[in-house]
Every structure is written in structure tokens, then in C-alpha cells.
Amino acid sequence: MKIRRSDRLVDMTYYLLNHPYTLISLTYFAKKYSSAKSSISEDLTIIRRAFEENGYGIVETLPGAAGGVKYVPFITDEEARLFATEICEKMDSNERVLPGGYVYLSDLLGNPQVLNQIGRIIASQYRGEKVTAVMTVATKGVPIAQAVASYLNVPFVIVRRDSKITEGSTVSINYVSGSSDRVEKMELSKRSLPSGSRVLIVDDFMKGGGTVSGMRSIIEEFDSEIVGVTVFAEAAYTSKETEDYASLIRVSEVNIRNRTMTVSLGSYFDI
Amino acid sequence: MKIRRSDRLVDMTYYLLNHPYTLISLTYFAKKYSSAKSSISEDLTIIRRAFEENGYGIVETLPGAAGGVKYVPFITDEEARLFATEICEKMDSNERVLPGGYVYLSDLLGNPQVLNQIGRIIASQYRGEKVTAVMTVATKGVPIAQAVASYLNVPFVIVRRDSKITEGSTVSINYVSGSSDRVEKMELSKRSLPSGSRVLIVDDFMKGGGTVSGMRSIIEEFDSEIVGVTVFAEAAYTSKETEDYASLIRVSEVNIRNRTMTVSLGSYFDI
Numbered sequence: 382m383k384i385r386r387s388d389r390l391v392d393m394t395y396y397l398l399n400h401p402y403t404l405i406s407l408t409y410f411a412k413k414y415s416s417a418k419s420s421i422s423e424d425l426t427i428i429r430r431a432f433e434e435n436g437y438g439i440v441e442t443l444p445g446a447a448g449g450v451k452y453v454p455f456i457t458d459e460e461a462r463l464f465a466t467e468i469c470e471k472m473d474s475n476e477r478v479l480p481g482g483y484v485y486l487s488d489l490l491g492n493p494q495v496l497n498q499i500g501r502i503i504a505s506q507y508r509g510e511k512v513t514a515v516m517t518v519a520t521k522g523v524p525i526a527q528a529v530a531s532y533l534n535v536p537f538v539i540v541r542r543d544s545k546i547t548e549g550s551t552v553s554i555n556y557v558s559g560s561s562d563r564v565e566k567m568e569l570s571k572r573s574l575p576s577g578s579r580v581l582i583v584d585d586f587m588k589g590g591g592t593v594s595g596m597r598s599i600i601e602e603f604d605s606e607i608v609g610v611t612v613f614a615e616a617a618y619t620s621k622e623t624e625d626y627a628s629l630i631r632v633s634e635v636n637i638r639n640r641t642m643t644v645s646l647g648s649y650f651d652i
Numbered sequence: 653m654k655i656r657r658s659d660r661l662v663d664m665t666y667y668l669l670n671h672p673y674t675l676i677s678l679t680y681f682a683k684k685y686s687s688a689k690s691s692i693s694e695d696l697t698i699i700r701r702a703f704e705e706n707g708y709g710i711v712e713t714l715p716g717a718a719g720g721v722k723y724v725p726f727i728t729d730e731e732a733r734l735f736a737t738e739i740c741e742k743m744d745s746n747e748r749v750l751p752g753g754y755v756y757l758s759d760l761l762g763n764p765q766v767l768n769q770i771g772r773i774i775a776s777q778y779r780g781e782k783v784t785a786v787m788t789v790a791t792k793g794v795p796i797a798q799a800v801a802s803y804l805n806v807p808f809v810i811v812r813r814d815s816k817i818t819e820g821s822t823v824s825i826n827y828v829s830g831s832s833d834r835v836e837k838m839e840l841s842k843r844s845l846p847s848g849s850r851v852l853i854v855d856d857f858m859k860g861g862g863t864v865s866g867m868r869s870i871i872e873e874f875d876s877e878i879v880g881v882t883v884f885a886e887a888a889y890t891s892k893e894t895e896d897y898a899s900l901i902r903v904s905e906v907n908i909r910n911r912t913m914t915v916s917l918g919s920y921f922d923i
Binding site for chain 1: 658665669670754756757768808809820857
């Protein structure tokens with residue numbers, strides 16, 4: 382049965398949103414809706430325009446027999462700034478300052494709407510690169526990795542500080558924790574990352590950068606490459622072992638006694 | 653500027669998918685598109701029909717001044733079974749059997765597409781209940797909790813076995829781990845769960861059920877209620893401390909020496 386344009390538009394929008402970075406042939410849609418390819422092309426023109434005008438992402442069309450359509454999620458600089466500014470305002474509370482200069486973030490990083498926007502922003506940043514896996518360290522980085530991986534439509538892998546039987550055999554490395562100056566261990570399940578991967582590192586909060594350095598070493602052990610590093614928040618008051626990273630927000634002037642801090646937009650927005 | 657119906661349909665579909673369980677007034681859409689409410693109503697009829705026919709969920713319309721439209725994600729029994737059956741096939745590999753009768757799942761639970769479907773299935777199961785938070789235990793349960801929470805549009809909270817300074821003050825309880833018979837500790841950040849919450853417990857793999865019992869105790873400590881328990885996989889070869897739960901898949905006849913096991917549909921599909 383031929384499906385009406387209006388119904389096709391709704392269904393194609395749903396399908397594209399659920400399959401980012403996937404090349405879908407026009408034949409797939411033409412068969413699904415018993416419609417001519419020319420009609421599908423017109424539908425895609427409408428969807429492309431609506432996505433672009435609303436800043437939802439790019440609907441790429443690749444011509445030819447091996448061609449098709451691909452949805453690349455995206456966020457405008459304006460919307461990203463607005464979101465990050467709202468996060469800064471939400472973080473402006475002295476109840477968030479914890480002993481040791483840490484910051485309470487679990488409410489924000491347990492909110493799916495916040496995580497989706499973080500995922501969209503970071504995925505948008507690397508949309509020109511060929512990322513094949515997202516990496517983070519357990520536990521706090523996991524929701525961010527998942528959100529980013531969902532928009533890039535690639536797997537995410539979790540590096541652990543403690544060995545778990547449920548991972549099978551692992552590769553482990555030692556690293557120096559920037560914040561405690563102690564030598565610590567981190568490990569990754571052997572089969573979780575294929576060699577030759579192109580890895581995007583994400584994390585919730587960067588203090589000394591030791592954890593990120595550790596993940597860099599792990600990626601080398603797996604004969605893989607680092608595409609980039611982006612963290613949700615960075616502490617601007619500690620020296621970093623690593624320089625090449627972006628942050629969405631920056632925490633500075635933490636005063637543990639008065640429980641005050643200053644929160645501003647991170648290096649992601651510096652340009 | 654008045655927006656065309658075709659563009660409205662694409663944009664409203666995007667908006668609804670990104671705001672599940674949120675009551676959106678028709679006035680919001682009417683203003684956004686400079687269109688009459690009657691046109692918006694007609695758009696929603698089209699979207700409702702397309703969502704229903706494709707098994708994407710229910711688009712509820714609530715009449716009256718305080719009314720509006722609400723998207724409730726849903727999955728048909730057929731699609732859920734198909735997905736779970738595919739997972740069973742993917743799990744049918746002797747390389748997954750680990751010492752102690754554990755099963756390697758990190759590839760599946762690190763795949764955003766798999767996680768989204770798991771989230772959709774579990775959210776669909778509890779769509780009639782009033783869930784205000786999803787709870788899990790670190791680390792493996794986190795991606796499932798996030799996926800479910802995203803479809804239910806509620807926060808998720810992470811119970812930890814190890815104390816972390818970044819959580820602030822915590823409430824901790826002791827529980828008996830079913831698999832090791834040892835007394836262990838788990839804790840939850842005090843401010844992460846408001847009293848009076850209605851909590852859905854999810855986890856990746858249930859063996860003895862000790863972890864779930866522990867989470868039940870934690871929920872009581874927070875003067876909150878349990879709405880239900882659903883795990884991705886359950887081991888059918890161990891006695892359980894808890895009876896009231898659902899599983900998407902069931903692992904049985906694990907032979908550690910031969911590294912074989914049997915995987916079948918879980919109790920979610922029993923009815």
C-alpha cells in the first residue's frame with residue numbers, strides 16, 4: 382500500500398533520528414512506503430530543510446548506485462552556548478563544593494535531557510573525524526560516553542580502576558593520578574577494543590589530567606589512535622598533564638572553606 | 653512566518669521524540685509555527701497515526717485549557733520479541749562464558765543501538781506506572797539505567813559499592829552478596845534521591861539477587877517506594893533472594909569447562 386507523504390515524513394524523521402551516521406539507500410525507503418524514489422527524494426529535501434532550519438543536524442545525500450541518505454547530528458554554536466550557560470547557572474550553588482576541591486555533579490549527570498545535550502554537543506565537535514569508539518573511565522564518565530556514542534552511533538568502552546571478573550582477560554597499565562600523586566592502575570577488557578580503533582576520550586571532570594593520560598596509554602597498548610579528548614567540566618585551578626583537550630565548562634576559584642566557586646564556559650567555546 | 657505542514661510534521665516529530673512524557677500545550681506549537689491550533693491538531697492526528705502504525709509509541713492528547721499532547725514511548729510485543737531473540741542468537745557463543753558462571757556482555761551493553769532498544773522495552777513495561785527515578789548499581793547497570801531513564805524522561809541514580817569523594821555524604825547499607833555469601837556494603841549519595849520517590853530498579857545481570865535486595869533496602873532508607881525490578885539477563889541456575897522481577901533474557905546450563913550455555917527469552921515474555 383502506498384503511504385502518504387505526511388506519514389512518510391513522520392516515519393522517515395523517526396528512522397533517521399534513530400540511525401545517525403548510517404547510510405540508508407533510497408531503495409529502502411521506496412520499498413518501505415511503496416513509493417517512487419523521486420517522491421522519497423522530495424521527502425528528504427523537506428526533512429533536510431527542517432533539520433537545517435532548526436539546527437538538528439545535516440541530512441546528507443550521496444548520489445549514485447551505492448548512495449543514499451545519512452543523518453549527521455549537529456548543534457548550532459548558539460544552542461550549545463545557551464545550554465552551557467544554563468548549566469553554569471545551575472552549577473552556581475555553594476552546595477556543590479565538596480572536600481578536596483571536587484564538585485557535586487551527579488544530579489546533572491543523572492538527567493537524561495542534560496546528557497543528551499552534552500552528547501549532542503561533543504558528537505557535533507567530532508562530526509568531521511572518523512571516530513570508531515568512545516572511551517571513558519568508570520563510573521562517572523559512563524553516562525557521557527553513552528550519550529556521545531549514541532549520537533555518533535559507535536560503541537563505547539569503559540576503562541576500570543578495579544578488576545572485574547565479568548570482563549574476561551584485560552590489559553592494564555599504571556598511571557600517576559594527578560590529584561593524589563599516587564601510582565594507580567587502570568585496565569580495559571582485551572576484547573572490548575579492536576586494534577586500529579579511532580578513539581574519542583570523554584570524561585566528567587578533569588582535575589590533574591592523570592586519568593586522561595592513563596587512557597592515552599591504554600589506547601596505545603591497543604594499537605589504536607586518539608581522535609580527541611573532551612570533558613564535561615575541567616578544574617582551572619590545577620596544572621594539567623595534558624594540554625590537548627576541550628571542556629564544556631570550567632570551574633575556578635574553588636574556596637573549600639566558604640564553599641564557593643566560579644563556573645564559566647569551557648575551552649570548547651574559546652574560538 | 654507561517655510554517656508549512658510538511659515542515660511542521662518533521663519538527664513536531666523531532667520535538668516529541670526528544671521530550672517523552674512531557675505535556676506540551678498546543679499553544680506552544682501554534683506559536684512556534686504561527687499556525688492555528690486546529691492545524692496543529694490535524695498535524696498531531698497524522699503523527700499519532702504514523703507512530704501507532706509503526707509501533708513507536710502513543711501520542712496522547714489531553715483536552716481542555718490545561719491540556720496538550722504527550723508522547724509515551726512504546727514497543728510492540730512483536731518487535732520486543734524479535735529484538736530479544738536476536739540478542740539470544742548473538743549471545744550463543746562459547747567465548748562469552750567466563751569463570752564463575754559469569755557471562756561477557758560488554759560488547760552488547762556498549763552498543764548504543766542495543767541499549768536504546770533495551771531502554772525502550774523496559775520503559776514500555778512500566779509506562780502505566782508513575783516512575784520518578786531509575787536506580788542501578790555501578791558500573792555495568794549504568795548504561796541500562798540511562799537508556800531506560802531517557803525513554804521515561806526521569807533521572808537515574810547510581811548506587812556504588814565503593815565510596816567516592818565526589819558524591820558528598822552518603823547513606824550506606826550492608827547486604828549479603830548471593831554469589832559470594834559475603835557481607836558487602838553499598839551506598840547512595842544522600843542528595844541524589846528525594847524521599848517519596850517511586851523507583852524502578854534495573855541491572856545488567858542478576859545471579860543471586862543480592863544486589864537487588866541491597867537496592868531495595870537502600871530505597872527504604874530513602875523513604876521511597878519500589879515500582880519494579882527488571883534486569884537485562886538473569887542466571888536461571890542460581891536460587892534467588894528475590895522473586896518479584898522481570899528479565900529480558902535467561903541464561904541457563906552454563907558449563908564452565910566446555911564454555912557452553914543456553915540462552916532463552918526471559919520472564920518479561922512469559923505471559
